Amino acid sequence: MDETPAILLEQVNKWYGSMHVLRDVSLSVAQGERVVVCGPSGSGKSTMIRCINRLEEHQQGRIVVDGTELTDDLRALDAIRREVGMVFQSFNLFPHLTILENCTLAPIQVRKMKRVEAEELAMEYLRRVRIPEQAKKYPGQLSGGQQQRVAIARALCMRPKIMLFDEPTSALDPEMIKEVLDTMVGLAETGMTMVCVTHEMGFARQVANRVVFMDRGEIVESGEPNALFENPQTDRLRLFLSQILRGH
Amino acid sequence: MSIALSSGATPARERPPLGTTGPVGWLRANLFGSWWSTALTLALGYVVVRFLWGFIDWALIRAVWTVPMGPHGPDATICRQMKGAGACWAVIGDKWRFILFGQYPYNEQWRPGICVALFIALYAASANRAFWRRELLYLWLGTLAVIFALMWGGFGPLQFVPDDQWGGLPITLILATFGLVAAFPLAILVALGRRSKELPVVRILCVVYVELIRGVPLISLLFMASVLFPLFMPEGLNPDKLLRAQVAIILFAGAYLAEVVRAGLQALPKGQSEAAEALGLSYWRKTRLIILPQALRLVIPPLVNTFIGFFKDTSLVLIIGIYDLLTAGKVALADPAWTGFAAEVYLVLAAIYFMFCFAMSRYSHGLELRLAAARGR
Ligand SMILES: Nc1ncnc2c1ncn2[C@@H]1O[C@H](COP(=O)(O)OP(=O)(O)OP(=O)(O)O)[C@@H](O)[C@H]1O
Ligand SMILES: [Mg+2]
Numbered sequence: 001m002d003e004t005p006a007i008l009l010e011q012v013n014k015w016y017g018s019m020h021v022l023r024d025v026s027l028s029v030a031q032g033e034r035v036v037v038c039g040p041s042g043s044g045k046s047t048m049i050r051c052i053n054r055l056e057e058h059q060q061g062r063i064v065v066d067g068t069e070l071t072d073d074l075r076a077l078d079a080i081r082r083e084v085g086m087v088f089q090s091f092n093l094f095p096h097l098t099i100l101e102n103c104t105l106a107p108i109q110v111r112k113m114k115r116v117e118a119e120e121l122a123m124e125y126l127r128r129v130r131i132p133e134q135a136k137k138y139p140g141q142l143s144g145g146q147q148q149r150v151a152i153a154r155a156l157c158m159r160p161k162i163m164l165f166d167e168p169t170s171a172l173d174p175e176m177i178k179e180v181l182d183t184m185v186g187l188a189e190t191g192m193t194m195v196c197v198t199h200e201m202g203f204a205r206q207v208a209n210r211v212v213f214m215d216r217g218e219i220v221e222s223g224e225p226n227a228l229f230e231n232p233q234t235d236r237l238r239l240f241l242s243q244i245l246r247g248h
Numbered sequence: 249m250s251i252a253l254s255s256g257a258t259p260a261r262e263r264p265p266l267g268t269t270g271p272v273g274w275l276r277a278n279l280f281g282s283w284w285s286t287a288l289t290l291a292l293g294y295v296v297v298r299f300l301w302g303f304i305d306w307a308l309i310r311a312v313w314t315v316p317m318g319p320h321g322p323d324a325t326i327c328r329q330m331k332g333a334g335a336c337w338a339v340i341g342d343k344w345r346f347i348l349f350g351q352y353p354y355n356e357q358w359r360p361g362i363c364v365a366l367f368i369a370l371y372a373a374s375a376n377r378a379f380w381r382r383e384l385l386y387l388w389l390g391t392l393a394v395i396f397a398l399m400w401g402g403f404g405p406l407q408f409v410p411d412d413q414w415g416g417l418p419i420t421l422i423l424a425t426f427g428l429v430a431a432f433p434l435a436i437l438v439a440l441g442r443r444s445k446e447l448p449v450v451r452i453l454c455v456v457y458v459e460l461i462r463g464v465p466l467i468s469l470l471f472m473a474s475v476l477f478p479l480f481m482p483e484g485l486n487p488d489k490l491l492r493a494q495v496a497i498i499l500f501a502g503a504y505l506a507e508v509v510r511a512g513l514q515a516l517p518k519g520q521s522e523a524a525e526a527l528g529l530s531y532w533r534k535t536r537l538i539i540l541p542q543a544l545r546l547v548i549p550p551l552v553n554t555f556i557g558f559f560k561d562t563s564l565v566l567i568i569g570i571y572d573l574l575t576a577g578k579v580a581l582a583d584p585a586w587t588g589f590a591a592e593v594y595l596v597l598a599a600i601y602f603m604f605c606f607a608m609s610r611y612s613h614g615l616e617l618r619l620a621a622a623r624g625r
Contacts, residue, residue: 055522081528092523095543105537106527158527 004067006031006162006193007052012061021047022058023217031161034194036204036225040213040240045197049164050215052195053084066161082110085155089167091147099126099150100135103157111158118157125153128206129183145176149183156187157177163187165196199244201229213237256297310334321585331588339589340596343580347593350415350571350579356407359398360418366391367421375611377618388429395422408476411490417570419490423572427497428555434498435505440535452468454506461503467567469496474568479547493565499560508550513542545619552612556605573597 007029014022021044037045050056063070065080103122107113126132129149169177184196188207193239205225212222279289315338327336349357370391402408442453473496524534563574577597
């Protein structure tokens with residue numbers, strides 16, 4: 001069972017109109033593996049990660065998540081979305097619901113959990129991201145870092161097997177980045193399968209089994225983080241690394 | 249002791265200078281800030297006072313409240329002598345039941361009277377957030393059933409009254425209530441359909457519906473419903489006039505409300521929908537729990553604006569000979585005893601319409617404030 005990869009992309013292609021945004025992307029993520037995706041802006045990182053839970057549709061190739069292939073079959077899609085949690089750059093909490101309701105909504109509606117159970121579960125995860133005291137507030141009353149931690153808790157409440165992160169810290173002020181990264185490190189330690197788009201190199205070195213570098217819709221290089229950062233094989237990666245190092 | 253003394257009065261330097269706050273400060277800042285604004289204030293004040301005084305003089309001081317009965321009904325001679333100088337409220341005293349209930353049989357008018365009271369009670373109950381539960385739906389269905397049973401009658405001691413004899417305020421409330429209650433869900437479906445990417449046929453149908461209906465005046469739609477529609481229907485299968493007018497109003501209101509709802513849907517950031525999908529919510533759950541609650545909240549002011557517009561637009565049914573409140577008022581004026589007292593009747597009609605519309609407007613304002621407060625903004 002453990003040999004089936006959690007996520008498998010084979011020769012995936014995608015176009016927006018005539019723009020080719022994913023070119024023959026192949027990637028296999030083992031269960032429990034933690035992959036960091038980096039690359040310059042517009043290189044297709046978000047598009048790739050959003051194809052994994054079909055917020056975007058790919059046009060060629062195969063995507064298999066947790067043994068189920070992503071097709072037009074809606075039932076398969078529902079099954080996959082139950083197992084895959086996603087955290088967005090802009091948090092996307094539901095502003096008309098309290099923090100607690102944000103967290104219990106999907107367990108109650110999708111997993112058919114009883115309200116009491118769902119609330120217990122939500123409080124457990126809110127404690128884990130260290131904001132149980134905010135449960136009765138609305139998202140608009142929280143700081144960015146707190147909101148992003150709620151978003152992580154909300155996704156975890158579905159007890160997903162896989163977590164996707166699309167630049168979870170890039171909308172945050174520097175002093176809040178650490179609290180969110182700490183939460184993600186904690187999550188990595190539980191053995192969760194994670195695919196994370198981020199430019200936080202420290203985070204990548206600390207938790208990633210593998211870093212994938214994308215440019216212009218292709219996976220250009222991938223490997224163990226230290227090796228990849230110390231020893232880039234391509235000019236594109238060298239250029240990218242020099243740019244983000246200068247930026248920091 | 250010293251504590252009591254010092255807490256009695258704020259030290260002078262901590263108080264704002266005299267005359268910059270309170271009503272005096274407000275007046276000074278807003279009405280008499282400069283010589284120009286002072287002049288404008290005085291001129292406008294003069295006009296307003298003159299008008300108000302003239303109105304009070306006409307409507308209250310020199311008004312005629314009752315007239316004696318002549319051999320052929322009320323004798324409006326005193327009213328005619330005062331015409332132009334004083335209002336003649338006697339016309340209302342004599343005609344109010346016709347204005348409110350139209351041609352409904354005179355001795356049975358307590359029935360539509362109860363119906364109006366039921367409608368108002370229903371609105372009041374629905375406005376209370378504490379009652380927003382499933383039971384409210386049953387309350388609506390039950391009350392509406394009672395209203396129609398009372399209006400039609402035909403059982404027990406109640407004589408049967410066909411709906412072409414209904415009139416006045418109950419007709420206005422029936423058309424407006426059913427119109428909006430049915431048009432609102434229709435509007436939501438049409439707005440969703442118009443944004444659907446997966447179902448192009450549905451989208452095109454919704455666009456065609458909205459554009460067709462918006463492109464014609466309500467009057468012509470009512471006219472088609474009352475004159476053209478029966479021509480194409482087989483004999484015997486001819487829904488009555490009130491129902492046809494009601495359907496026309498629902499279709500018309502639906503198209504306008506759909507555009508308001510669509511504006512709310514468009515204003516929502518795409519991330520809300522994506523987050524709901526990523527959590528595995530189905531389309532309908534996502535729409536019901538995430539999208540609509542936020543989208544509708546955003547468009548409360550234009551929604552209520554449209555509601556108010558339609559409440560008044562129901563008066564256009566006069567074109568096809570249905571006696572709503574406004575038509576009943578007009579017909580009441582056709583009584584030879586009272587020709588020429590249109591101002592009084594129309595003022596009363598305006599006051600009735602205003603009460604309902606103003607209540608809607610205040611309610612929506614309160615709702616907005618409460619929803620904003622609930623989100624801690
Ligand atoms: N909905 C869309 N319609 C058309 N083009 C799109 C759409 N979304 C993304 N693109 C284009 O696809 C390309 C890849 O976008 P993507 O968002 O995946 O990049 P990214 O690597 O996530 O960049 P960033 O670091 O800025 O988030 C970009 O050139 C972008 O302009
Ligand atoms: Mg991106």
